[in-house]
Amino acid sequence: MSSRHVASSLISNSSHTTNNATKSVPLSKRLLFPTAPASSFDLPPLLLNPLIPPELNAELYDFIALALRAFVQPWWTKITRYDKEFLPIITEILTHAVRTLEERLANAHQKGDLAKLVFRDVPLVVTQHYRDFRIAQCKVNSSYAAGGALSFSALFHASQSHIAVKPDGEIDSDYVRFLVDHILKTCLPKQDWDPEPERVIVREIVVKIVVKDIFGKITQPWFIEKMILEQLMSIPSHVKPKDTLSHSNGLSLHTLIVFVLTLIQSISGACLALVYAYRQLVITIKEVNHHAGTTETHSTQVPVTNLPPPPPPLPDIDSVPVSRTPSEYSAPSVKHSVSSSSSNFLEPTPHSPSSDLTQPDLPPDYASYPLLVISEIFNMDARFASNAVMSTVGMATSQGVAGGWIDKLLPYLLTPYALSQRIPCSPPIDPTPEEQAETRQKLINFLDGNTLASLLLGPYPSDTISAALEPLENRECNFHLIMILLDSILGVLFPELFNGTG
Template structure:
């Protein structure tokens, strides 16, 4: 089913983005589109094989949390330097200060992306994924390369780096929509007089609640025992590659220093905990710091078990059924009627402010607002997106790193 859905998605993409202009060049060519489909299918199969790499848990539980935590630390450091001598007397903007802390060869200080950088990256990916007879023809390779570059640089990155998109995604995940209350639900019902029937209903409801809770506990216990048995038999490869910070600034702030190397063993819990602590500034409050310290102590005591549990949960999450569902959702979203749908309407500034206000009001202690601030600059978000993309591609294609 997954293979059929992927071929269907490729066919829809070719019909939408290649056939309209290729039919004007060569109307009677019957071999070009099948060749493009075959090459794309070979790339997808190569990606599927590389996703099974033992470095994938390391990517999710070490590299990604380290990059996200560094983004938050560098943003707050750059924001603190505004209107100071570090900002050239206030002349440097926030994106420029952030770029000094996280320079990237594919990015300019104002957040513009170098297209040639991604052309070379995609070309190396095609070279690593395709046999020589498919990689040598320039026409097919250039067309596939430009399709991928356009999809990433024009359709995906400019959208996902917008603050309103991130805030609306969090808003939808938390399900903070507020449906209007009906008048019948808001009005209080009159109290019913106590009777024998009411007592029987209460007793039966209590029995049903207790029995349901007991069944849920039994099912949870069986599931936990089964998971623990599978985890104890699961022994992931924990070879760790050192990773350094993307920052290279000589600033006196600690956030611009090099990141600590990856631990010699799994230790998959420590980087996510450090990321959460950096996002929500847990070290700034005594109660949250105590909670974080207690959590770190518990995770250290059960580190050997957690280093097997987390990779097991990750591989269970990215199951074939999950990938099939993602493929179907992508096909329905990108091609609702078999053709590309209309571009999404960008919300107005008032709507964006309303979404942010609703998010902040969900926990009105100022914690969420402080956590959302480092994601409020599109130029800084582009740095985060490109560093994550570089990290993912470097894990899947280590030959790109030399």
């Protein structure tokens, strides 16, 4: 009996060990790579950039696995329950598409187009959105609106007319279908792009997700306000701890010793913080300068293909056998005069296209555009104090000593090494109208009691924030903003779409 008991216990222990090993295998490994050995847990890299942290690679695989399990596996198992190759094939296609987008994003970053998009194009688009919204508000019930016959949405659409957005804010699916068709042609493998049924099915699924689900969600005013509030709440706030020590009225030796030791501790802590900040600043400056030098080297290695072809070589006149008179032998050689004239001909004039290539480019001045959009959103020009502060900051960052270095720092912040990891989360549930009003009220009252907010946003910061949220609370206007931003992003990643080469 004892031997049977020992054998049964060993079998149960081995089964528990096997079950624990199976349970410890991540979902992405079991679902996306079912034929891989269970002992190895290293997933193949989804992104090829070595600066990408491995945690982000694992999170992306988990996101793909959860999406396929939620939206593909339920209906595929009804067709066939024993086929385990469909999900791995989808994973291969997604890997190819993600790497293609990564390559285009890296090329745009090396050429500087990504920095121009983030720090110039997007702020300008948002600034124009706010200006057009406020101008349309002023035109309502005026002669510009045909005596009040035109609605606010029609006035705003007239100032920001887009081929894909109708006056009522509805998006034209054919425009999005054209964009998705080109993106799929670029990102999908050839064997998956050639079959027309597969291409059409994938395209229609993507168009439905983009138009109905994504655009239908991110254009909601409550979604934008909730996203802004979550970002503000994630900022750590340093609250000064309350002093729990009892302060005695008399000055004793014990109190003096505690005061001296506390002062020494504060000074040492401040010195350590300064040393750490100095070291981090030196490291950051070195990395920024190295990144700027690498980008400039890459930009100088790009061949110039728009130069005109060189002129044909002029013939050597002295080599032509002609008869000369004795007086002509004493004349100066024609070769020197022709060569001098040809050198004058080849020398570029100030208005020739080749001379423009040698002119230095103007500085990008990336810091001025974010300051411009902040000034427009919160209407900084309407108050003297905020206008003075923004003007001073603008001069310091654009024309001051720090202007050139900031133009190097901001593109560096877009590198994968400097970007913080963002874990995909589940989509938010549509809140009730009461919850939406509560979110807006929290966002409006977020800076109450802040002295700096009163200086920049006026004596009533809540009113300024409420006015800043109005251009984002109209869903029809948000569709215009989203489509223009989408065109700007695709113009950087897929420039052939808009320059006629695609």
